[in-house]
Structures are given as C-alpha cells and as structure tokens.
Amino acid sequence: MILKKLTFAVTLALSTNVVLANCGDINGRVSIIGNEFPAIQTVAAAAATCASDSVTVESNLTADYQTINLPGLQGNPAEYTTAVITNSSIVALMNEDVIRPLDELIAKYGQDIPKSNLITIDGKVMAVAFMANAQHLAYRKDVLAEIGVEPPTTYEELLSAAEMIREKGIMQYPVGGTYQAGWNLATEFVNMYNGYGADYYKASDSAEVAINNPQGVATLEMMKALTEYMNPDYLTHDSNAATAEFEAGNTALINIWGSRMATLQDNEGAEEVVFSNTISGGPLTVAGGTTPATALWWDGWSIAKNISDEDAEASFVAMANGIDPSILNDDTMGEAVWMLEGYTPSAANDGVFASIKAGSKSFPMLPYHGLLHTALGDNLSDYLQGKESAEQALADTEAAYTTAAKEKGFL
Numbered sequence: 092m093i094l095k096k097l098t099f100a101v102t103l104a105l106s107t108n109v110v111l112a113n114c115g116d117i118n119g120r121v122s123i124i125g126n127e128f129p130a131i132q133t134v135a136a137a138a139a140t141c142a143s144d145s146v147t148v149e150s151n152l153t154a155d156y157q158t159i160n161l162p163g164l165q166g167n168p169a170e171y172t173t174a175v176i177t178n179s180s181i182v183a184l185m186n187e188d189v190i191r192p193l194d195e196l197i198a199k200y201g202q203d204i205p206k207s208n209l210i211t212i213d214g215k216v217m218a219v220a221f222m223a224n225a226q227h228l229a230y231r232k233d234v235l236a237e238i239g240v241e242p243p244t245t246y247e248e249l250l251s252a253a254e255m256i257r258e259k260g261i262m263q264y265p266v267g268g269t270y271q272a273g274w275n276l277a278t279e280f281v282n283m284y285n286g287y288g289a290d291y292y293k294a295s296d297s298a299e300v301a302i303n304n305p306q307g308v309a310t311l312e313m314m315k316a317l318t319e320y321m322n323p324d325y326l327t328h329d330s331n332a333a334t335a336e337f338e339a340g341n342t343a344l345i346n347i348w349g350s351r352m353a354t355l356q357d358n359e360g361a362e363e364v365v366f367s368n369t370i371s372g373g374p375l376t377v378a379g380g381t382t383p384a385t386a387l388w389w390d391g392w393s394i395a396k397n398i399s400d401e402d403a404e405a406s407f408v409a410m411a412n413g414i415d416p417s418i419l420n421d422d423t424m425g426e427a428v429w430m431l432e433g434y435t436p437s438a439a440n441d442g443v444f445a446s447i448k449a450g451s452k453s454f455p456m457l458p459y460h461g462l463l464h465t466a467l468g469d470n471l472s473d474y475l476q477g478k479e480s481a482e483q484a485l486a487d488t489e490a491a492y493t494t495a496a497k498e499k500g501f502l
C-alpha cells in the first residue's frame with residue numbers, strides 16, 4: 092500500500108497546482124530537527140522566512156538527528172516543535188506518542204496541500220511528505236571506460252568491476268557505502284535483503300521475526316564481499332563520509348541516496364575529473380532477482396505533541412511555507428525528487444525515478460519494524476569484522492528484536 096501511495100504521490104506532484112498560505116498572522120516558537128542534506132536545508136531556510144517579532148524559527152540539521160529527535164520531542168514542553176522524518180523514523184515517534192495528528196491544522200492552514208502528500212496512519216494524518224528518496228548506484232563513467240565495462244546493473248557485476256579497478260591499480264578501495272554501524276548499516280541490510288525477496292516476519296499480520304534464513308545469510312555474505320573493496324574504516328562511514336570519499340576521487344562505485352546526487356555532480360568539493368564523470372545509475376539487483384536491492388522512502392515533517400497549540404500552529408505554517416513550490420529554482424531543482432508543483436526532474440534524480448520504475452519495495456512502515464532496524468544496526472558489525480558467523484549475527488539480531496518487541500507489547 093505504501094509503495095502505491097508513494098508512486099502516486101510522485102506522479103501527481105508533477106501536475107497539481109499547489110498554492111500554500113503565506114505565514115499570515117501567527118505567533119509562537121518553531122524549532123526544527125532534521126537531517127542535514129541540501130533538500131532539507133532548503134526547506135528549513137524557507138521555513139525560517141516566517142520568523143518575525145512574534146515568531147522565532149530555529150533549526151538543528153545534523154546527521155545525528157536519528158538519535159536526537161525522539162528525546163528532543165519527549166520533554167514537556169518538547170525541545171523541538173517539528174521533526175523532519177521519513178517512513179522509518181516516524182514509526183519510533185508514533186510508538187512513543189510524541190507527534191500529533193495534523194488533521195485540525197490542515198483544515199485551518201493547509202487546505203491546499205495535496206492529499207497525495209499527506210501520510211495517513213490509522214485514519215489520522217501524521218506527516219506531510221515533500222520528497223521521495225532511494226539509494227541507488229552512482230558511478231564514475233571515466234573509470235569504467237578505463238577498464239572497459241558497462242555500468243553495473245547487479246551487485247555481482249559491481250564486484251567484478253571493483254576487482255578490475257583494483258587490479259589495474261586505479262583505486263585500492265573503489266567501492267563506497269554508508270555502512271556506519273547503527274542506523275546506516277541496518278538500512279544497507281534492508282536494501283540488500285529486499286533484493287533477495289524474503290519476508291521479514293513469519294506472516295503479514297505477525298510481529299514474529301524471520302530473517303535468520305538463507306536469504307538473510309546471503310544478504311550478509313554479499314555485504315561482506317562488498318566491504319572487501321571499501322575503505323577499512325567503512326563502519327564509520329555515513330552519507331557525509333561516503334560522499335566525501337567519492338568527491339575525493341577515492342571511490343568509483345557507490346550505493347548512495349538520490350538526495351546526495353546533486354552534491355556529487357556539482358562543482359564544489361571535487362575536481363572536475365570527478366564531478367563531470369559522475370553519473371546517477373539505477374538500483375542494482377542481486378542473485379539473479381528482479382526486485383531491486385533498495386527501498387523507497389519519503390521525507391516529510393511532523394509536529395510535536397508536547398507543545399502549546401500556538402507553537403504547533405506556528406510550526407505547521409512555517410513548515411508549509413518551507414515546502415512552498417516557490418523554493419524550486421535552478422539551484423534547488425536537482426536536490427531531490429520533490430513532491431511539489433513545478434518540479435522538473437534533472438539528471439541528478441534519474442536514480443530515484445529508476446528505483447520507482449523498477450518496482451522497488453517501500454521501507455516497511457510497521458510499528459515494530461523500527462525495533463528490528465535498531466537490532467540490525469546493533470548486531471551486524473561483528474560478522475562483517477569476522478568475529479562471528481552470519482547465522483550467529485542474525486540470531487543475535489532476532490533475540491534483541493524479540494526482547495524489545497515483547498517489552499513494547501508487539502509479541
């Protein structure tokens with residue numbers, strides 16, 4: 092259901108006229124927590140234009156937002172009034188009951204926000220989406236030309252290309268990735284596991300986990316094979332570090348977020364030989380499968396529960412202005428697959444659209460999947476470092492998840 096919703100939203104946003112209200116007569120405090128990539132920086136900057144004598148607007152955009160947003164919303168009043176979230180991070184916030192339904196705010200201030208952008212859970216609007224995202228291949232066309240191969244379409248082809256690049260002495264560690272232990276590593280597992288086509292749980296209506304299976308083992312084995320061509324410090328590499336490695340000319344093949352492609356292809360931070368040869372590829376498949384080894388995501392914003400109604404209204408109006416179509420221009424158009432009227436796809440967005448077109452699965456938006464995601468991030472690095480078997484790493488993950496799921500009442 093989520094996949095259909097996301098695909099429809101991206102398509103509709105290209106043709107719907109959207110006219111959002113300006114800041115109007117509001118009062119209160121706006122405090123934004125979110126990730127720090129360019130598209131979110133653009134949204135936060137536009138939201139900040141609502142600052143006035145009666146409205147304060149602050150933002151904390153950081154790669155550590157995943158560990159900050161929940162505690163930052165749990166206080167009373169909450170430290171942050173609005174959180175920029177995804178179909179992964181919204182689950183934890185809903186489980187802890189720290190964000191509020193938006194239906195009344197939409198009726199008062201957001202009547203013109205397209206319904207396709209509204210994330211509805213259990214009959215209540217809990218977030219407003221403004222962009223689609225996915226991880227997919229980015230590659231150096233000049234490096235691939237030097238070894239005489241076509242851009243990889245499978246992870247097996249990527250490994251073959253990486254070995255040729257190393258053998259020719261072009262790069263010692265030609266593969267990049269966001270394998271930082273924790274959230275990033277868990278996300279890479281989800282990507283690869285999707286490609287193997289197995290289920291995460293024993294039944295569609297069950298929270299009983301089922302990843303300790305041949306596909307789970309194969310997922311870890313492929314991930315470890317990739318790390319043999321990565322910088323030895325790969326367990327510290329988040330999106331920022333992986334992007335920096337690519338821009339420095341140290342890697343030529345990387346599974347990276349579509350929202351990072353504009354950075355990889357601009358003329359800042361890299362020599363011309365790097366950015367001028369960087370191409371946005373599609374998602375890769377694995378083991379002869381047809382389902383891409385990636386996941387579809389949406390990014391959006393929510394409003395804190397533990398704040399005054401005045402601050403909630405100010406935050407809603409500011410964030411609605413943050414995603415006004417007027418933010419789109421030559422500089423921002425390529426930052427994301429925007430779910431906004433007037434968005435025109437650029438070459439930087441090709442990979443996300445290819446991921447949608449290829450039928451990629453959506454990241455599971457289940458109330459207990461966040462617990463599994465956390466367990467994966469905490470228990471996979473020992474296998475990648477050769478300290479235990481794949482089966483043991485998966486058993487540890489399942490045990491940690493089961494304990495957490497029982498504590499939360501899901502099992």
